[in-house]
Amino acid sequence: MLDFILDDGSHLLSHLGMTGTWLIGETIKSGKHTHLTLKAKHHTLAYDDPRRFGHLYYYSKAEAEKKLAELGLDLTDPDFTLEYLTQSIKRFPERALKVTLLDQKYFAGSGNYIANEICARAGIRPTRKCRLVKKEEFPKILKAIHEVLAPALASGGTTFQGGYRDSSGEKGLGVQHLVVFYQKTCQLCLKTPVKKILLAQRGTYYCPLCQK
Template identity: 40%
Template sequence: MPELPEVETIKKQIETYLPFKVSAITTSSFIESIRGGRPKSQFASLKNLVVSKLIRHGKYLFWFFENTTGAIMVSHLGMSGKWLIDTSDAPLLKHTHLRFYGKNFTLSYIDPRRFGEIGVLSSSAYTAKLKKLGPDALSPHLNLAYLQELFSRYPSRSLKKILLDQTALCGIGNYLASEIMVRAHLLPTRELASLTPPDIKNLLRAIKTSINLSIKAQGLTFDGAYRDLHGKAGNTSSSLLVFQQASCGQCKKGQKVVRIVQDGRSTFYCKQCQH
């Protein structure tokens, strides 16, 4: 699943085309079956509008248009979604659910498994959606005081579970969680009540470090799924410490990486590095 670094990579790439006028729109017959089930008709309102700004919050990308406050598009890549740029005469690829036609290019939202999200929000619906999400993992609002207060509310919850909870902090998924915990030297099964102030400080540092390193590498392509705006794979796999690794890349002692399952998701950790 694309996580914060992958969405940030795509956001930065799309921003190089801004502003652009949506001269035409194509939608698939399956767009209403994507998460949220929004009707095709709402996308027609975006024709001839100018995309002026993108805001990323966690794994969500919000699209803003000039001269209107009543239409904000939301996109989420889910498990298999991607945005691809192409020439204006490029054929529609399979599983393309939305295509914007700009000047001399097309921008397509493609989601084979349809676990993503695409739709148009009113300004009030946009505000309501943000209120349901935790602070963005790179936001200054995600600080030591916030984590200490958050963890005090869920003392018996495991560290891995809170990292994946998008209502607690937004943008971290499965691969980032494993990488963050090994950098923080914390076991994924640790209950939040057991974390000391130094532990939480190390965790906060590991969150920012892991995410920024992955952004610098333009995200992670795992099992061939994620691609950036130009169809290229990310490079984070070359710097992974434990996620899907045989031995730990941090302790340098050849320690075998352990895989466990938590809430149906694989977690990878090092017995030598994490306590």
């Protein structure tokens, strides 16, 4: 989640989805998929999103303060501990694990591909109810979060079919680390076809062999 604070104190919150990009430059030529252009004193910022998976939210100063207070810890926050993770998941016993992992009130900065990949690396089906996550699986989920985010951050985000680029227009390289999301064959066992289902209206991918 990117948070732009405008001169009047209002906020523009931007979720890149899978394919959104902010481009920053002295001048930017609008493209076919440029949805918003902001002119700052010395720079122009343009939001580009060919598949429109991103979201933009505009809030007054007061609204933004309230909204930001509701957001949970970011997945990369040093305070995001095993205890925090366990308590957050246990809060929703009847909900599917992946749906909870997408809840920004507890897992800020998560997204659909991230939640899919966490479930895969933790060996848990996305549809498993939170109350059925075993004690010894919580540390696996935490480890999976680090595995999913570390390469994506180190390589400048994840690229899907010409999607995410950093602000200078470079494409991220994180896509090579995906194990089930948009994959035909599971990249953990390297033999099982990945299953795709819809869960809470979101494309959900898992390996029937690796994920229980």
